[in-house]
Amino acid sequence: MLLLFLGPFVLLTVLFFVMPAIITAFLALTNLDAAFQGTYVGLDNFRGLFADPLLPRVLLNTVVYVFFTLICFNTGLGLVLALLTTHIPDRVGTVFRAIWLLPRLTPMVVYGLLWLWFVDPTKYGMLNTARSWFGLAPLDLISASPWLVIVLVNGFIGASLGMVILTSAIKSVPEDYVRAARVDGASSLAIVRHVILPLIRWPLTFVLVNQTLALLTSYEYILLVTGGGPFYDTTVYALYVFRRAIQNGDYGYGAALAFILVVVGAVAALSYWRLLNFERMISAPKIEAD
Amino acid sequence: MGRIVLDKLGKRFGVVEALRDLNLEIADAELIALLGPSGCGKTTTLLMLAGIYKPTSGQILFDGVAVNDLPPQDRHIGMVFQSYALYPHMTVFDNIAFPLRLLRRPVDEIQRRVLEAAALVQIEALMDRRPSQLSGGQQQRTALARALVKQPTLLLLDEPLSNLDAKLRVLMRAEIKHLQRRLGITTILVTHDQVEAMTMADRIAVLRDGLLQQVGTPDDLYYRPANTFVAGFIGSPPMNFIPAQVETTDGQVAFAAEGMRLPAAEWTAPHLARRRGGPVLVGVRPEDIRLSLVPGESAVQGRILDVEPLGRELVVAVTVGRQVVVAIAEHGFAGKPDQPVGMFVPPERIYVFDPTTESAIV
Ligand SMILES: Nc1ncnc2c1ncn2[C@@H]1O[C@H](COP(=O)(O)OP(=O)(O)O)[C@@H](O)[C@H]1O
Numbered sequence: 001m002l003l004l005f006l007g008p009f010v011l012l013t014v015l016f017f018v019m020p021a022i023i024t025a026f027l028a029l030t031n032l033d034a035a036f037q038g039t040y041v042g043l044d045n046f047r048g049l050f051a052d053p054l055l056p057r058v059l060l061n062t063v064v065y066v067f068f069t070l071i072c073f074n075t076g077l078g079l080v081l082a083l084l085t086t087h088i089p090d091r092v093g094t095v096f097r098a099i100w101l102l103p104r105l106t107p108m109v110v111y112g113l114l115w116l117w118f119v120d121p122t123k124y125g126m127l128n129t130a131r132s133w134f135g136l137a138p139l140d141l142i143s144a145s146p147w148l149v150i151v152l153v154n155g156f157i158g159a160s161l162g163m164v165i166l167t168s169a170i171k172s173v174p175e176d177y178v179r180a181a182r183v184d185g186a187s188s189l190a191i192v193r194h195v196i197l198p199l200i201r202w203p204l205t206f207v208l209v210n211q212t213l214a215l216l217t218s219y220e221y222i223l224l225v226t227g228g229g230p231f232y233d234t235t236v237y238a239l240y241v242f243r244r245a246i247q248n249g250d251y252g253y254g255a256a257l258a259f260i261l262v263v264v265g266a267v268a269a270l271s272y273w274r275l276l277n278f279e280r281m282i283s284a285p286k287i288e289a290d
Numbered sequence: 291m292g293r294i295v296l297d298k299l300g301k302r303f304g305v306v307e308a309l310r311d312l313n314l315e316i317a318d319a320e321l322i323a324l325l326g327p328s329g330c331g332k333t334t335t336l337l338m339l340a341g342i343y344k345p346t347s348g349q350i351l352f353d354g355v356a357v358n359d360l361p362p363q364d365r366h367i368g369m370v371f372q373s374y375a376l377y378p379h380m381t382v383f384d385n386i387a388f389p390l391r392l393l394r395r396p397v398d399e400i401q402r403r404v405l406e407a408a409a410l411v412q413i414e415a416l417m418d419r420r421p422s423q424l425s426g427g428q429q430q431r432t433a434l435a436r437a438l439v440k441q442p443t444l445l446l447l448d449e450p451l452s453n454l455d456a457k458l459r460v461l462m463r464a465e466i467k468h469l470q471r472r473l474g475i476t477t478i479l480v481t482h483d484q485v486e487a488m489t490m491a492d493r494i495a496v497l498r499d500g501l502l503q504q505v506g507t508p509d510d511l512y513y514r515p516a517n518t519f520v521a522g523f524i525g526s527p528p529m530n531f532i533p534a535q536v537e538t539t540d541g542q543v544a545f546a547a548e549g550m551r552l553p554a555a556e557w558t559a560p561h562l563a564r565r566r567g568g569p570v571l572v573g574v575r576p577e578d579i580r581l582s583l584v585p586g587e588s589a590v591q592g593r594i595l596d597v598e599p600l601g602r603e604l605v606v607a608v609t610v611g612r613q614v615v616v617a618i619a620e621h622g623f624a625g626k627p628d629q630p631v632g633m634f635v636p637p638e639r640i641y642v643f644d645p646t647t648e649s650a651i652v
């Protein structure tokens with residue numbers, strides 16, 4: 001019976017997660033090329049990682065990209081939006097959150113093109129049109145500060161997941177805790193810091209870990225906005241995998257790069273769940289009756 | 291000093307009028323109870339006093355100063371929530387210390403005052419525990435210590451005993467009352483339990499659907515209820531209400547109902563004169579009724595419906611005509627169901643209400 005219910009999901013997981021991971025691992029041991037020709041080369045691809053002159057730059061890019069998008073937007077802005085929209089009348093908050101969710105419901109390419117139009121270097125771009133009202137010269141924001149655009153493009157869409165999860169977490173904090181803190185003399189900021197944040201630390205950790213992994217494996221908007229260039233200057237790890245494997249046809253080496261990412265993701269996810277379950281076990285919540 | 295005046299205080303939530311025109315004066319160091327059934331506006335009143343809700347009409351005055359716009363942190367209030375609202379991620383010590391830390395008191399002062407407050411409610415041994423590791427009674431004491439540590443001028447207790455078991459409730463009742471007298475803090479106790487209000491409070495304000503019914507000492511409410519709601523809410527088992535007619539024979543006023551005729555006390559005659567022949571609601575407390583198994587001795591004859599032993603006394607339900615009257619009998623009463631029984635009610639223990647306005651007549 002149990003198998004009947006779990007069966008389809010197990011099958012899907014095996015088909016779409018375990019199988020690709022195994023195939024990746026096998027490919028990583030070959031020198032498969034654009035013509036799909038290749039032989040077994042052992043651990044050569046993994047040794048190649050240490051000799052890759054582009055990799056340090058790519059890793060640094062990844063750290064910059066993940067750190068700023070994660071802290072400023074996916075977690076930071078998500079948390080701020082959740083806090084703000086739960087402290088205004090409920091209906092207004094819901095409308096506001098719905099607006100923030102729109103980009104996520106927009107097809108990825110449309111969203112990316114909207115941004116490209118917004119920052120278009122010619123005077124017809126929206127940003128430059130706005131600048132012209134103030135007598136400012138057109139600006140090529142993508143060339144001037146590509147990272148800013150990349151972080152903004154990802155952040156505005158990435159903040160919404162954190163916002164949704166943290167909103168429901170904040171709403172589940174019993175109102176009496178907040179009232180008690182007010183009576184105890186806490187300002188709104190002190191309530192957030194001493195009461196709300198500690199009480200939502202698990203959802204917050206979840207958002208942090210989940211979004212770190214999501215960002216580590218995402219490259220779509222960077223590909224759309226800068227294509228990873230100039231040269232490899234805005235290429236992050238996941239995009240590097242794509243460029244090496246698909247664009248350069250270096251499937252064997254690309255698979256080795258991808259395999260590392262799979263391992264990092266699996267280890268992070270597993271340790272997170274261990275931590276979460278463990279904490280849940282040692283402090284079973286005691287709900288006080290009303 | 292903690293003298294509180296509520297002046298025509300009102301609160302609406304959209305179409306729901308949770309509280310209407312509440313006028314109430316609370317003396318310094320007084321323990322007043324807000325008593326009423328669930329949903330009558332008690333918590334709403336407390337939260338307005340605490341500054342969490344803004345009144346939609348009327349004023350709150352602390353020592354003569356309007357505080358409607360004063361934020362909670364400037365009101366010098368300690369509050370115990372019905373759920374206790376102990377911060378689950380803090381130890382008992384940190385919970386109690388929280389109000390002082392927000393005031394940025396020096397560390398040694400915090401240490402001293404937290405221990406003092408803990409000593410007041412005897413939880414010094416539990417300082418390193420988390421709320422989840424405490425029993426209900428210990429959580430209650432912790433919440434009380436957190437409310438007292440600031441040395442507030444006003445203490446608000448929202449159903450403080452409702453989450454405790456019966457035995458602990460009796461103990462905490464006495465303890466809170468004793469603590470309040472000793473510290474002399476003006477205290478507002480919210481409860482739906484009339485026994486709690488009667489045993490703890492100096493005065494009781496009875497609320498119903500957001501409207502104040504009566505304010506007075508426990509004796510006032512018990513002996514001089516203003517209406518049938520207060521009369522029925524105070525006392526257990528509740529007062530019997532018997533629809534009756536006012537009759538006068540030979541200058542003697544009496545209440546006539548199906549199967550019974552209860553003579554009225556002499557001094558009430560002038561008040562009842564103009565209601566002669568008219569309907570009234572007669573109120574009789576179960577504890578005022580005397581039952582007798584000797585035939586023909588009493589004016590009112592009935593039949594025993596049920597006998598409930600309560601240990602020291604018995605609750606006896608008696609049918610008189612179609613009316614069921616509940617009485618309390620002393621331990622040792624030998625009546626059994628279906629047995630005929632006589633009832634006697636001292637005339638001066640009869641309450642009379644107007645059946646339409648439900649207000650007391652005498
Ligand atoms: N925040 C609120 N929003 C809307 N209605 C409320 C709110 N708080 C209380 N009420 C309503 O006001 C009335 C009084 O509630 P409350 O003061 O909590 O009653 P009590 O504490 O006496 O049980 C109830 O009808 C309740 O539904």
Ligand SMILES: [Mg+2]
Nearest residue numbers: 329332333334
């Ligand atoms: Mg309540």
